[in-house]
Amino acid sequence: MQPLRLQSSQKVPAARFPCRVRLENGRRYAWCSCGHSQKQPFCDGAHRTKAPDMAPLRFSPEKDGGALLCACKETRTPPYCDGSHLRVLLRDLLGAARRLFK
Numbered sequence: 313m314q315p316l317r318l319q320s321s322q323k324v325p326a327a328r329f330p331c332r333v334r335l336e337n338g339r340r341y342a343w344c345s346c347g348h349s350q351k352q353p354f355c356d357g358a359h360r361t362k363a364p365d366m367a368p369l370r371f372s373p374e375k376d377g378g379a380l381l382c383a384c385k386e387t388r389t390p391p392y393c394d395g396s397h398l399r400v401l402l403r404d405l406l407g408a409a410r411r412l413f414k
């Protein structure tokens with residue numbers, strides 16, 4: 313019997329807050345767009361089995377320095393955080409409140 317594999321072409325939030333990272337000018341990075349990587353915010357190849365329709369976003373920063381990379385996977389400015397995690401947090405809280413009062 314084969315083990316059950318959950319596959320999805322849907323992104324999942326890896327965390328509710330962005331990842332603070334140090335980036336190097338000209339270096340190539342692969343940002344995890346699916347949320348399944350264990351090496352957030354970067355791709356570890358997990359999308360190949362867990363979200364085969366998705367692919368990492370490859371990017372090269374234009375300067376050295378710190379950056380906030382999105383971990384909720386809802387940003388409109390990938391790979392950088394745009395504050396969308398606040399919407400994700402609010403959605404989670406409202407969902408929890410609805411379940412509490414059912």
Ligand code: FES
Binds near residue numbers: 344354368
């Ligand atoms: S593991 Fe998420 S895009 Fe590769």
